[in-house]
Amino acid sequence: MARDPQDVMEALLAGVIVVDAHGQVEELNSVACRMLEYSRESALGLPVEQLVTSDHAIARLARMVLQDGVAVSEPNQAIERRNEADSKVDVAVSPLFAEGRHLDGAVIVLRDRGATxxxxxxxxxxxxxxxxxxxxxxxxxxxxxxxxxxxxxxxxxxxxxxxxxxxxxxxxxxxxxxxxxxxxxxxxxxxRGDELDLSLVNIHRVLDGVLELIAHDPLAEGIAIERSYDPSLPELLADADRLHQVCLNLVRNSLQAMEGDPGRLTLKTRMTLEHRIALEAGKRQPTLAIWIEDTGCGMDASALREAHLPFFTTRPGGTGLGLAVADYWVAKHQGILDLESSKGVGTSARVTLPFRRNAPERNASTASPEGMTP
Ligand SMILES: Nc1ncnc2c1ncn2[C@@H]1O[C@H](COP(=O)(O)OP(=O)(O)OP(=O)(O)O)[C@@H](O)[C@H]1O
Ligand SMILES: [Mg+2]
Incomplete structure (x- = not known):
């Protein structure tokens, strides 16, 4: 049986981009989409320079290969990303020859050394x-x-x-x-019973519940609150009370980080594809991400490393359990809690959850196919 080359590309752990003789994207796999933060549809047909910048190694090497027809590579190239931490990849570009003779394109392979x-x-x-x-x-x-x-x-x-x-x-x-x-x-x-009580949850209702709860907290005084919800997100199977607790702990940390210097709290939701989460081996798992961002005091690299540890606290009166508790319930959901922070600038916490819709038998009839409004 002949294999579909697209399936082979998808199976690779590396990002793959195929460009034509003019350097326009002919095909790319989902790892490349994620690395460059482009959807496949929006990347197809674009000049490769536009996916990165014209002086980026990816574009530069592609031009060289399309001119000389000789494979080249450069290790450890930075890729700037909006939604995730910047990453470093090894770039290798090889020429593609039509009928084994004339040069008519190139294949770019991006390998993220840290991924495994x-x-x-x-x-x-x-x-x-x-x-x-x-x-x-x-x-x-x-x-x-x-x-x-x-x-x-x-x-x-x-x-x-x-x-x-x-x-x-x-x-x-x-x-x-x-x-x-x-x-x-x-x-x-x-x-108190560590089993999740799963039902179909409207994540925006959970977040709004947290905002209601903190509305009267003196800590929230003067803080600008911004909601950037994706209204097309469907409900997901989760434990609403536990997610409320996770988000509340993160929001409280944000408010505390802005104490005395009121700034902005942003709550954002999006559908994502997160390769670190797979519920079944070999199956790609759509995920839902919630960002809780503040413009507070931020953390330096060493505080950021320690922040998740139980009992690590820099706040007088803090117990240092807020993040440990959040980590626990996110892990129970088979999700990931990531923190990014920059001292004096702010902190961004991201909760990524596997997106599941299949309710237990008894709840199946309550599943609503529509998206939800914030
Ligand atoms: N959004 C944030 N901005 C700046 N620092 C933060 C933020 N979130 C957490 N931290 C740092 O991580 C530490 C640990 O946070 P964690 O929520 O686990 O405990 P805590 O807030 O100190 O106490 P509590 O148990 O009351 O939550 C905090 O003391 C703070 O130093
Ligand atoms: Mg806390």
Whole structure:
């Protein structure tokens, strides 16, 4: 059976662009579309210079090959992207000959060296997020009841204390056990049944629910709030309460980052194709991305690396669990939570979720095929 060359191109982990003798795009695979942030439809027929810039290695090498007919390559070329972090790719261009003789095009191959490594990293990060939740839930269960007893006993001792010293000691027991109880309460987030309660969710309703909740928060005073929702997004199968919590934690972080210097909070939704998420091996998975962006204090590279760690906090009164909790529920949805930040400029958090529509049997009839309005 003859294979469709298009299927072969799609199977490659590298970006592939085929150009004709004039350097116009004849074909490209979805990896190339993602790398260059172009849809296939809008890229077809464009001069390759327009996909990047005319002095970019991709365009430059393509011109050389179309002139000389000799393959060339250049490693480690930066690609600037609007929606994702810039990336570095190896560019290789080889000539295409019609009937084995006259030069009539070129094939450009873009290889992202970090991609495989990032996939492995992601898997181990996800396992870590889930493991943290399980440990926290276990601890919460074990500590909650005896802690209640200790605090009660401390209160009793404080009431009955006959000397100042005894009273101070008893008060210390009460104060410290109350502090631990607050922490344990945070851990209970993980413990209250960690199974997702899935139904078809309108993500814009979730985001608007978060905005309503923070509307009266003094932290939100003077903050410009911008919603850039894609109204054609259909509902997706998810746990609305957990997503609310994830978005609330991220929005609160943003508001806190802008405290004292009110800026702009932007909530954005889009359909995306995220190669790091695959629910079934070999199947491309459409994904939905939610961006929560602020113009707050931002983080330097080292804070950004640590931000996800449980108990990492730079805020007085913070517990450093907001992101760990968000990571946990996003991982439970088989999604990814990415942070990008620039000190003094702002932070962008992106939640990418696998887009699933198939509701469990009992909910199937409630599936609505229409898009949703914000
Ligand atoms: N949008 C943001 N802008 C700047 N820094 C941020 C942002 N989000 C998170 N951080 C940094 O990451 C740290 C950890 O965030 P996380 O939400 O986990 O904990 P927290 O906000 O400190 O405490 P809490 O448990 O109350 O959420 C913060 O203390 C802050 O330093
Ligand atoms: Mg927080």
């Amino acid at each position: 490594r990032r996939l492995e990293q992601l898997e181990s990060e996800r396992e870590r997020h889930l493991a943290f939740g399980r440990i926290a839930a276990g601890l919460a269960h074990e500590i909650r009841n005896p802690l209640g007893g200790i605090r009660g006993a401390g209160e009793l001792l404080a009431r009955r204390a006959e000397s100042d010293k005894a009273k101070q000691t008893a008060d210390l027991i009460v104060r410290e056990s109350t502090r631990i109880a607050k922490l344990v309460e945070e851990f209970m987030v993980f413990a």
